[in-house]
Amino acid sequence: MSAPTRRDVLCTASALALAACAGPPSGEAAPSPRRAEPLPLHAVRLKPSIFKDAIEANRRYLLSLDPERLLHNFHKSAGLPTKGALYGGWEARGIAGHTLGHYLSACSLMHAQTDDEAVRTRVDHIVRELASCQQAHGDGYIGGTTVERDGRVVDGKIIFEEVRTGDIRAGPFDVNGGWVPLYAWHKVHAGLIDAYRLCANTLALEVMLGMADYLATILEGLDDAQMQALLVAEHGGLNESYAETYAATGEGRWLALARRIRDRAVLDPLSEGRNILSGLHANTQIPKVIGLASLHDLTGEKHFADTAAYFHDIVVNHHSYVIGGNSEWEFFRPPDVIAGALSDRTCESCNSYNMLKLTRRLFGWSPDTRLFDYYERTHLNHIMAHQRPDDGMFAYFMPLSSGARRTWSTPEESFWCCVGSGMESHAKHGDSIYWRAGADTLFINLFIPSEAAWVEGRMRLSLETGFPFAEAVVIAVEKAPEEARTLALRMPGWCAAPEIFINNAKAEPEKRENGYALMRRIWRAGDKILLKLPMELRAEAAPDAPETLAFLHGPLVLAADLGPSNAPFEQIPPALPKGGGMRSLTPLDDMPYTYEMAGAASDSVVLKPFFNLYDRRTAVYFPQLTAAEWTEREAAFAVAQAEKTAIDVRTIDVIHLGEPDSERRHDFRTNHSDVVAFGGKNGRQAWWGVGNYIEFDMAVTPEARFLYAQYWGEEIDKAFDILVDGEKIAHETRPGPPIARFVAKTYPLPEGLFRDRKSAIVRFETKGSDAPVYECRILRE
Structure with a gap:
C-alpha cells in the first residue's frame, strides 16, 4: 500500500493562515489582525476526564514545591537572607531561576483554570519576595542565575553588567561563561506578566516594569553588531516579552526594543522563505518566531505574519514526527528526515509547548480546522504523553525508537526546561477548546x-x-x-x-x-x-522511508506495547512483512482502539494508544521487511546476544546506571548529574565541567581484572578520569568518529588491588566535559 505522509495529511494550514493575513504593505500598521480569540481560562471549567486528571496531578505537584527554595538564589543575589535550601538538578546550576518563572506562569494559569486560591497565594507571595529583592538591588534587577569565575560560583548579575560595557562573548548556550542567562531572564519576565494578567496582581506589573527597564538600559546601549553578537545565545521569547510589555502599557519604548531583539541570522532567511533550520537548536528558534507573531498582533505588519506562518508550515510539515513533536537531540534534522532520525531523544517537550503557542497565534488570524488538527494531534499524543498523571512527573524527550521508554523527572532533583514548560502545559488544558x-x-x-x-x-x-x-x-x-x-x-x-x-x-x-x-x-x-466522529485506522509513511509506517486510530497515534519499562529490552524491534501495511493489523474486539499486528518479529505484538503507555517500552514506526531482511536482522541479533552472554559469564558485578534499583544496590553517589537515555537504556551523565562526578560501590573478588564501561557511540570528545578506590586507572577522551550504537571499553585493574577486599569505589570525574556512562561491570580474566 502507499500510505500518505504527515505532510499529505496536515497539508499547509499555515499557508492558509498566511493568505488570510493579507494586509497593508510591510511597515504599515493595521487594525487588529485577529479574527478569533480564545475564551479566557477563567470562563472555562473542566469536567472529569483525563485532561482534568492531568490538571489535578499538576496542581498537587505545584503545591508540593517550596517557593522559598525556588527563591533561594534571588534572595542570595539581593543580599537578603535565604529562606529555603536550593533545589537540585538544573536549579543547582547556572540556569537557576528559570523554574521560578515557569512556576509563576503555571500557578497563574492554574488559578485562572480552577479558581484555586492556594496557587494564587503562592503567586502573591513570590511577587512580594521578588519586589523585596528588586528593592534591595535598587536598579530594577532581579535574577537567580550564577556563573563560575576564578573557580568560584558567583552571582550572574556580573554577566549583565559586562554586556552593558560591550563585553560580549556569546555561544549558542552561554553568555560570558553563563548558561543562557537571557533565557532564564525571559522566564521570570513572562511569569510576572502572567501574574499580572491572570491573577490581577498589580505589584507584578510594577516588578516586571522594573526588570524590563534594567535590561532595556543595557540592550538599548548596544549597537546593532553587539546586539547580534548577544543574540547568538539562546534567549527564549525575550522579543515576545517586550512586545507583551508594550501591550500591557502602551509605552512605545518596549515595542521598539521588541523589534530590535531580532536574530537576523535565523529570522532574515526565514522571512525570505528559506528553510535554514537543519542543524539548528529547535527550541531556541520557536520562541523567536512566537515573538514575531506577537508583533504582528500588535502592529498588523504583514511581514511578521509571513515569517511566522512560513516557519510553522516547514516545522509542521517537514520537521515533525507522527506525534506532532519535532527535533532529535534537541536539534532540527534535514527536512523530511524522520525514519533516519529515530532515537531515545526525539521530540523535546518544550518544542511542542511552544509550537502550540504559535499555532494559537496563527489560528487567531485565520480560523481553519487544519491548524487544530495539528494542535489536537500534538496535544493528545505528545503533551498528554509527557506528564505521568499518577505523580505529576514530566518527560524531557518523547522517545520514538523501538524499545525505548520515557525517562521521568524527579520531584526535587531535575527542574529541566521541560519540567518548567510541563508545569504550564498541564495548568491550562481549557485554554483552546472554545x-x-x-x-x-x-x-x-x-x-x-x-x-x-x-x-x-x-x-x-x-x-x-x-x-x-x-x-x-x-x-x-x-x-x-x-x-x-x-x-x-x-x-x-x-x-x-x-x-x-x-x-x-x-x-x-x-x-x-x-x-x-x-x-x-x-x-x-x-x-x-x-x-x-467515527474513528478509523490509518497509516502514515515516513517521508524519507515510505516503507516505514506509523499507525493512528482517529486522532490517536498507536504504539506497540513491548513490555514494562523497568525490564531490559532484549528482542528484535518489531517490523511488518513487506507489503503488509494495514492488512497486518487486526482489531481486538474486547479492547477498543487496540490492534494485533501479525508478522512483527517472531511473534505478534499489540498496538495501543501511545500517549498513556507511560511506563512501557514502545515502538511507533515499523519498517516493512522481506523475509531475507528479517533473517539478516535475526542473525545480527544472535551475534549481539552471544557477545552479551560472553560478558555475562565473566561478570563479578554489574550496575545499570540511571536505574533506581540498581543504583540503590550500589550506593550510588553524585554531586551533579542527570539521568540520560539511549538505545533503550538509561545512563548517568556527570555534568559538564571539572570535578563533577558519579561514584558507586561494586562487588569485587581476587579474580577481578577489568573495569568494563559502556558508552553511547555518538557521545564523543570527552575528558574525564576513572578512579577505583581513589586510584586513577584511566583518563578517557572518547575520540570519534561517532557511532550510533553502544560501545564498550575495558580498563585493566592493578594486579592484587582486591586481594583482601569485597567491594571497591568506582568514580567517573569530569575534567572539562560531561561524562555519560550507561553500564559498568567488574570482569574476570
Whole structure:
C-alpha cells in the first residue's frame, strides 16, 4: 500500500493562515489582525476526564514545591537572607531561576483554570519576595542565575553588567561563561506578566516594569553588531516579552526594543522563505518566531505574519514526527528526515509547548480546522504523553525508537526546561477548546469535557464526551440570548463521515467554511447537539522511508506495547512483512482502539494508544521487511546476544546506571548529574565541567581484572578520569568518529588491588566535559 505522509495529511494550514493575513504593505500598521480569540481560562471549567486528571496531578505537584527554595538564589543575589535550601538538578546550576518563572506562569494559569486560591497565594507571595529583592538591588534587577569565575560560583548579575560595557562573548548556550542567562531572564519576565494578567496582581506589573527597564538600559546601549553578537545565545521569547510589555502599557519604548531583539541570522532567511533550520537548536528558534507573531498582533505588519506562518508550515510539515513533536537531540534534522532520525531523544517537550503557542497565534488570524488538527494531534499524543498523571512527573524527550521508554523527572532533583514548560502545559488544558469571534460566532475546536461562559454571546455551554476514547460529543446549551448565534463545530481531518444531530434530529450546517460546520439559529436553553466522529485506522509513511509506517486510530497515534519499562529490552524491534501495511493489523474486539499486528518479529505484538503507555517500552514506526531482511536482522541479533552472554559469564558485578534499583544496590553517589537515555537504556551523565562526578560501590573478588564501561557511540570528545578506590586507572577522551550504537571499553585493574577486599569505589570525574556512562561491570580474566 502507499500510505500518505504527515505532510499529505496536515497539508499547509499555515499557508492558509498566511493568505488570510493579507494586509497593508510591510511597515504599515493595521487594525487588529485577529479574527478569533480564545475564551479566557477563567470562563472555562473542566469536567472529569483525563485532561482534568492531568490538571489535578499538576496542581498537587505545584503545591508540593517550596517557593522559598525556588527563591533561594534571588534572595542570595539581593543580599537578603535565604529562606529555603536550593533545589537540585538544573536549579543547582547556572540556569537557576528559570523554574521560578515557569512556576509563576503555571500557578497563574492554574488559578485562572480552577479558581484555586492556594496557587494564587503562592503567586502573591513570590511577587512580594521578588519586589523585596528588586528593592534591595535598587536598579530594577532581579535574577537567580550564577556563573563560575576564578573557580568560584558567583552571582550572574556580573554577566549583565559586562554586556552593558560591550563585553560580549556569546555561544549558542552561554553568555560570558553563563548558561543562557537571557533565557532564564525571559522566564521570570513572562511569569510576572502572567501574574499580572491572570491573577490581577498589580505589584507584578510594577516588578516586571522594573526588570524590563534594567535590561532595556543595557540592550538599548548596544549597537546593532553587539546586539547580534548577544543574540547568538539562546534567549527564549525575550522579543515576545517586550512586545507583551508594550501591550500591557502602551509605552512605545518596549515595542521598539521588541523589534530590535531580532536574530537576523535565523529570522532574515526565514522571512525570505528559506528553510535554514537543519542543524539548528529547535527550541531556541520557536520562541523567536512566537515573538514575531506577537508583533504582528500588535502592529498588523504583514511581514511578521509571513515569517511566522512560513516557519510553522516547514516545522509542521517537514520537521515533525507522527506525534506532532519535532527535533532529535534537541536539534532540527534535514527536512523530511524522520525514519533516519529515530532515537531515545526525539521530540523535546518544550518544542511542542511552544509550537502550540504559535499555532494559537496563527489560528487567531485565520480560523481553519487544519491548524487544530495539528494542535489536537500534538496535544493528545505528545503533551498528554509527557506528564505521568499518577505523580505529576514530566518527560524531557518523547522517545520514538523501538524499545525505548520515557525517562521521568524527579520531584526535587531535575527542574529541566521541560519540567518548567510541563508545569504550564498541564495548568491550562481549557485554554483552546472554545474560540470567540465577537458576540456572533463561537468555534468549538477541542473535544474536552467542560463548561464555557461566552460572555459576549450571552451563552453558556456544556460539553460532554469520553473523547479520545469515544466517538460521540454532546454539546448542551445551558443559557442563550434571544438573537441567533453561530456555533462553528470543527470537523476533524481524520474523520471521514462526521454527523450532526440537534435535539435528536439529523442536522445540516448552514454552510461549511474552512473545515467548520456553521450551525446558526436562535438557540434555547436545553438544546443539545450530538456530534458523531467515527474513528478509523490509518497509516502514515515516513517521508524519507515510505516503507516505514506509523499507525493512528482517529486522532490517536498507536504504539506497540513491548513490555514494562523497568525490564531490559532484549528482542528484535518489531517490523511488518513487506507489503503488509494495514492488512497486518487486526482489531481486538474486547479492547477498543487496540490492534494485533501479525508478522512483527517472531511473534505478534499489540498496538495501543501511545500517549498513556507511560511506563512501557514502545515502538511507533515499523519498517516493512522481506523475509531475507528479517533473517539478516535475526542473525545480527544472535551475534549481539552471544557477545552479551560472553560478558555475562565473566561478570563479578554489574550496575545499570540511571536505574533506581540498581543504583540503590550500589550506593550510588553524585554531586551533579542527570539521568540520560539511549538505545533503550538509561545512563548517568556527570555534568559538564571539572570535578563533577558519579561514584558507586561494586562487588569485587581476587579474580577481578577489568573495569568494563559502556558508552553511547555518538557521545564523543570527552575528558574525564576513572578512579577505583581513589586510584586513577584511566583518563578517557572518547575520540570519534561517532557511532550510533553502544560501545564498550575495558580498563585493566592493578594486579592484587582486591586481594583482601569485597567491594571497591568506582568514580567517573569530569575534567572539562560531561561524562555519560550507561553500564559498568567488574570482569574476570
